[in-house]
Amino acid sequence: MSNKPKQLGLNYSVFEDFIIENRIYVDKTQHIYNLITEPNLKHFYFVSRPRRFGKSLFISTLKEIFSGRKELFGEYWIGMHSNYEWPKHPIIHFDFSRIAHGNAHIFKKDLGRELDGIAQRYGIVVVPEDEIERKLITIVEQLRTINKIVLLIDEYDKPLVDHVDNLLVAEENRKILSSFYTTVKSLETNWRAIFITGVSKFSRTSLFSGLNNLCELTFDPNASALFGYTYEELITYFGPHIDAFAVQAGQTKQEILDAMKIWYDGYRFSKDMQKPQMYSPLSVISCLRTKEFVNYWFNTASPGFLIHLLRSKGIQLEIPDVIKVSLSSFNAFDIKDIPVVALLLQTGYLTIVDYDAQTELFTLDYPNKEVRESFKSYLMQAFL
Numbered sequence: 001m002s003n004k005p006k007q008l009g010l011n012y013s014v015f016e017d018f019i020i021e022n023r024i025y026v027d028k029t030q031h032i033y034n035l036i037t038e039p040n041l042k043h044f045y046f047v048s049r050p051r052r053f054g055k056s057l058f059i060s061t062l063k064e065i066f067s068g069r070k071e072l073f074g075e076y077w078i079g080m081h082s083n084y085e086w087p088k089h090p091i092i093h094f095d096f097s098r099i100a101h102g103n104a105h106i107f108k109k110d111l112g113r114e115l116d117g118i119a120q121r122y123g124i125v126v127v128p129e130d131e132i133e134r135k136l137i138t139i140v141e142q143l144r145t146i147n148k149i150v151l152l153i154d155e156y157d158k159p160l161v162d163h164v165d166n167l168l169v170a171e172e173n174r175k176i177l178s179s180f181y182t183t184v185k186s187l188e189t190n191w192r193a194i195f196i197t198g199v200s201k202f203s204r205t206s207l208f209s210g211l212n213n214l215c216e217l218t219f220d221p222n223a224s225a226l227f228g229y230t231y232e233e234l235i236t237y238f239g240p241h242i243d244a245f246a247v248q249a250g251q252t253k254q255e256i257l258d259a260m261k262i263w264y265d266g267y268r269f270s271k272d273m274q275k276p277q278m279y280s281p282l283s284v285i286s287c288l289r290t291k292e293f294v295n296y297w298f299n300t301a302s303p304g305f306l307i308h309l310l311r312s313k314g315i316q317l318e319i320p321d322v323i324k325v326s327l328s329s330f331n332a333f334d335i336k337d338i339p340v341v342a343l344l345l346q347t348g349y350l351t352i353v354d355y356d357a358q359t360e361l362f363t364l365d366y367p368n369k370e371v372r373e374s375f376k377s378y379l380m381q382a383f384l
Helices: 015-020 029-036 055-066 104-121 132-143 167-186 231-249 253-264 281-290 297-301 304-313 340-346 369-383
Strands: 044-048 091-095 149-154 191-198 323-326 351-356 361-365
Touching: 015 055, 029 055, 055 091, 055 149, 055 191, 091 104, 091 132, 104 132, 104 167, 132 167, 231 253, 231 281, 253 281, 253 369, 297 369
Parallel strands: 044 191, 091 149, 149 191
Antiparallel strands: 323 361, 351 361
8 A cells, every 4th residue: 555645536426436546535334334234224325416425436435335345445434444355246336427328228228238247247148139137037037046146226317317208218128127126026046135225215106116115315414424524524534635725825724624614615405403514525625625615516427317307397496595395295296297396406406404303494595605706607607
């Protein structure tokens, strides 16, 4: 392991690269360990978070843990302090942002090719002309002879949200996904763990009706710090870079930290107000790299489907000073009926700032200065 100071990892999402290139990885392995060893439920999880919040890195970290690569985790919690035994499991990994989904025919064909590639990597023979469900069953049945299998799915919602302005295509893609997840459910006894991530949270009846045993982590207090950085993590992992920023700016370290909080902190993914607010990873790393307090998040993380949806439905972008909603109003939605508040919360433009246990109402607001400026300036202009 190099003794050189660790470098920033902007736009890095492969866990192994952080180790090889001596880059800063904010250790989330204790959270992961708790999830994959939870004794009271199957380890089948779903979580949604805004774009550029570390979901792909999370999936990559899981992939290395379940592949038994203990050597990569020597300096992290799971490698130093846990009793994890590091068994090797076959991995089936899908990133739906990389699978073509322009229409149902293209989507089904490219998903089939993805399954062909998985089969080839494990030396499994599948019939190219078979339906995707049959290919998945063949792969799982043969991999199960090695060990229980881990299924990792990133950007699960891309084939849907990319077509919110064309509901015919979205609905056809939804049918393909629904049939796929029904097959996943039918293979339940073969899975060691399932993790599904995305930006939006569609109702189970519209997409996961077959796979109805997922544990929802999106607003689970135990997963509130799984993505993003806490203030303590900011200090622990980025101290030298914050010091360098302070020197260049002619300010104290505390002044830099105070400004970073105003600009990039404020995200909350739980009704428990005792849980810490989270910093945007993209914004923190970009700010420390350029040593400037500017807007980074919108240009690289704003979901295009949000603008397409608002335009197609003629929805006005006007946010009241106080937004109070119940959990049901933003917990999930159907592709044919997407509430604006739910969409703005799940895409990161709004966040939870308060919860009243008596009325069971959430208060929502912009998380920080960066998002407020994004919404009022860039997003409004793009919409207009």
